[in-house]
Amino acid sequence: MNTAEREIAKLFTSNSLKAIASGNLSSLEKVINNSTLSSNININSIYDIYSSAFDFLSQNYRNEYVYKNFIARKILRGKHSLQTSVLLSEFRVGQNKADLVLLNGCSTCYEIKTEYDSLLRLEDQLQSYIQLFEKVYVVCPKSLQTDVEAIIPHNIGIIILNDNNTLRTIKEAISNNIFDISLMMKSLRKEEYL
Structure with missing residues (x-):
């Protein structure tokens, strides 16, 4: 498991979800700005980011x-x-x-x-x-x-x-x-x- 996979996995933690719900989008920005991830993640909406992130995890880091x-x-x-x-x-x-x-x-x-x-x-x-x-x-x-x-x-x-x-x-x-x-x-x- 590399750093990119860990960053994507963090999107699904309760702390990250609470932060996003409160307007703190830093975890989303890390995923979007990571060159390894950006080619695999659809970034049109938060839904798209999460859907693409889950697809990425299910193929690369099945936690x-x-x-x-x-x-x-x-x-x-x-x-x-x-x-x-x-x-x-x-x-x-x-x-x-x-x-x-x-x-x-x-x-x-x-x-x-x-x-x-x-x-x-x-x-x-x-x-x-x-x-x-x-x-x-x-x-x-x-x-x-x-x-x-x-x-x-x-x-x-x-x-x-x-x-x-x-x-x-x-x-x-x-x-x-x-x-x-x-x-x-x-x-x-x-x-x-x-």
Whole structure:
């Protein structure tokens, strides 16, 4: 990953979005003025900049944000109704945070491991998630599939984000119906459990 890719990725952070909403366009200016990026980014409008930036990232730097977007597009919007489903990002589960949680009558957790991530904490994360969610998947690139398969318990599913940015289920998650109620209560904020 080079500096140009990092600058583009920063456009999608909450700090950058808040700054732009407040009128501070410095992050957009960095992208527009970077010669490596300007040839790849359409700069007619803020929408065009973001759309081109996402396309650039999805081809050159598939970070967690890119994975989350493909899950939202292809699983939430592609398979479920926005009227009856909720997608939560960074849901706290004990000492861990589930990257994405889809609620729609079934609770499904998606733990993302990109090309840039370590798998050191994966086993601990999954042990937390199977106590709280009906289904748990690890979403990763093909290059991590073998390592992930060696770590995960039998009931965890695997989804691969292919090089052409399609999601392919390699292994279906097995439904779990034994939940740790005390862990659930610890995961919810006071307003949520009241």
